[in-house]
Amino acid sequence: MNFPLPQFETPAPVALRDRMRQRAPEALATLLLLVSGLALAPLVSRGERYVLVGVLLAWAAAILLLASYSRALRRRLRAEEADARRRADRADELAAELNLLIDGAVGYAIYTVDPLGRVSFWNEGARRLKGWGEEEVLGRDMALFYPPSAVAAGKPRADLDAALRDGKFEDEDWRLRKDGSEFLAQVLITPLLGPDGRLRGFGKVIRDITEQRASERQATAAANHLRSILATVLDAMVIIDERGNILSFSAAAERLFGYAEDEVVGANVSLLMPAGDGARHDGYIRHYLDTGERRIIGTGRTVTARRRDGTTFPIELSVGEAITEGERVFTGFIRDLSDKQRAEQRIEELRSGLIHAARVSAMGTMASTLAHELNQPITAVVNYVRGVANLVEASDAQDLPMIREALDDTAQEALRAGTIVRRLREFVARGEVEKSVEHIPDLVDEACKLALIGAREKGVAAEFRFDPHAGPVLVDRIQIQQVLINLMRNAIEAMAEMPERRLAISSRVESPGFVRVTVADTGPGVAPAVAEDLFRAFHSTKADGMGLGLSICRTIVEANGGRIWLEPREGGGSCFHFTLVHVEEGNSP
Amino acid sequence: MPSRAPRERVLLVDSQDESRRAVQLLLQGCGMEVRAFASAAAAMAEATLDQIRTLLIARDLVDGDAIHLLRQLAQRGWQGRAILIGQSHAELDDAARAAGFAHVVKKPVGRIELLGALAR
Ligand SMILES: Nc1ncnc2c1ncn2[C@@H]1O[C@H](COP(=O)(O)OP(=O)(O)OP(=O)(O)O)[C@@H](O)[C@H]1O
Ligand SMILES: [Mg+2]
Secondary structure, three states, X not given: OOOOXXXXXXXXXXXXXXXXXXXXXXXXXXXXXXXXXXXXXXXXXXXXXXXXXXXXXXXXXXXXXXXXXHHHHHHHHHXXXXXXXXXXXXXXXXXXXXXXXXXXXXXXXXXXXXXXXXXXXXXXHHHHHHOOOHHHHOOOEHHHHOOHHHHHOOHHHHHHHHHHHHOOEEEEEEEEOOOOOEXXXXXEEEEEEOOOOOEEEEEEEEEEOHHHHHHHXXXXXXXXXXXXXXXXXXXXXXXXXOOOEXXXXXXXXXXXXXXXXXXXXXXXHHXXXXXXXXXXHHXXXXXXXXXXXXXXXXXXXXXXXXXXXXXXXXXXXXXXEEEEOOEEEEEEEEEEHHHHHHHHHHHHHHHHHXXXXXXXXXXXXXXXXXXXXXXXXXXXXXXXXXXXXXXXXXXXXXXXXXXXXXXXXXXXXXXXXXXHHHHHHHHHHHOOOOEEEEOHHHHHHHHHHHHXXXXXXXXXXXXXXXXXXXOOEEXXXXXXXXXXXXXXXXXXXXXXXXXXXXXXXXEEEOOOOEEEEEEXXXXXXXXXXXXXXXXXXXXXXXXXXXXXXXXXXXXXXXXXXXXXXXXXXXXXXXXXXXXXXXXXXXXXX | OOOOOOOOEXXXXXXXXXXXXXXXXXXXXXXXXXXXXXXXXXXHOOOOHHHEEEEEEEOEEOOEEHHHHHHXXXXXXXXXXXXXXXXXXXXXXXXXXXXXXXXXXXXXXXXXXXXXXXXX
């Protein structure tokens, strides 16, 4: 700050009369001297007269000289006095002006501390900014203005030391108000040195910059930040306003749709949809704005999108809503499903391959076990039957007891074969049975995860109706899920050629102690004549079917204490029902 | 300086310096006026409580917790909406709801999440 130096005026010329009055005493003294000289003249000799005149003249000259010297002296003194007074006035004026300036500096707290950091001067701005009055802070340690964590870290002293070391200290840091609230401060600390170079204290200028920094950050967040987020999000993202106009278009969206951001910003989002959908979209937004009813916001769904070249592709769209300062925007995250669908197809291939392999290996084990175990009884049966045939041919009545015995043994061996098969079946079914109390909706839910892969893309709509009274069941969870999976996959496969493809899974209370689960489809149905055959192994009408699914279902359901059967569905299609053992909650064994 | 309409005033209480300061800058950046405090005691001494419609309080404070503070402020006659700042969304439990917290935002508080909670 540069203050103009005070100007001292030159004294005004003194008027002639004043000058005459000022000089009156000396003139009077000279006159008196001359008069007394004249009076003395007759008394002295002629020679002495010359001496007298000389002495008198010398006296007069001395008086005049002395008088003018003293006058000059007085004048100087007076001038100096006036000058000092003027200087003092001017200094007061300056101090007042400076105070006004300091206090008037809106938003600035200006104060000083002594070399130990105790407040020695406190301006009005400091009171306004920090809340303490002058009388409250004078003499107190400036650590008062620092947050506790900064005090603990020794920051107040360190700031002063830094100012002393570097000649000044600038910082942006948090400070406290009297009421304990915090603000972000821009701080300038300057050491105040006396003319002798001794440290007299520190001057501090503080400004509240919370607002400024906050809005800078906001601006950054709103523009660059958003842009960088958009550039890095993996999924394509499109932001639209309430009218459906595109506000921003991420880098991934550019790649996905083939448009550059500049080309689409401002355009209606229907640009990215097939013709019919685009027209409907405006309606959706309007509907939401009018009624607040959400159809897609907050959820995701599969829809069709259109590239710049007009080709369409499936996407998963999740829409969110954000309101910033009264402005409502919708954000759409888009995931390209063409890749995902390909991936799912691959999973599906792998999965069915896996199931196939598992079954083949299970069947392989079972077949070799069967072959091995059944070989003996069957060979025996064959031998007996051959022997009996020979005996019958001979038609000797004596051989009859032997024939009867042989037939008994044949029956015995056949029964044994049956036992082997049953035992094998029990082993297959019970080998892994681990019963637990399960809730049907949970079982179905998990099974659907596997069974319904790719179902939506095949146009199959799945619906669920669970009877709340069809309480928990006691089952082997994995096995029953296998049943559900087999039934659902059969149903989906059966509906492949049908115009209507609806899969319904429901539960209800059957006879006391049982719960019935039904998997119904709108497929071609099954002729009643072959209905029972379906549950036998190796019965299949499919080119690549093994005909094992339903037979495994039956084994499992029966091993779990239920039964399984088929009924035609009203209005076409089939219903596969099976029952499970109902348990009271908390009654698990 | 452009003249402004009276701005929404928010009371922010969080004993963690980093987190509180970040939220304060966020809120002020969105045009709100923020009264930020590090302790429940300091917040209780707030003189302009009647001008504050929104509270943002961290679950754990150096000298108490959010639920207790909200109850005390309510006893002083405060009315408005209260948002909890927590480590997880699960912190908006029955006790917090009963005390009057309507939403929860998770630390570190993101801009969009915060705006979402304020917009509701
Ligand atoms: N929901 C259904 N609608 C019409 N026919 C069905 C249905 N479920 C099964 N079938 C018929 O029953 C046959 C036997 O079904 P099963 O599941 O046992 O074997 P698969 O499906 O042919 O082969 P796999 O299950 O080994 O892949 C099927 O080939 C099919 O002809
Ligand atoms: Mg099958």
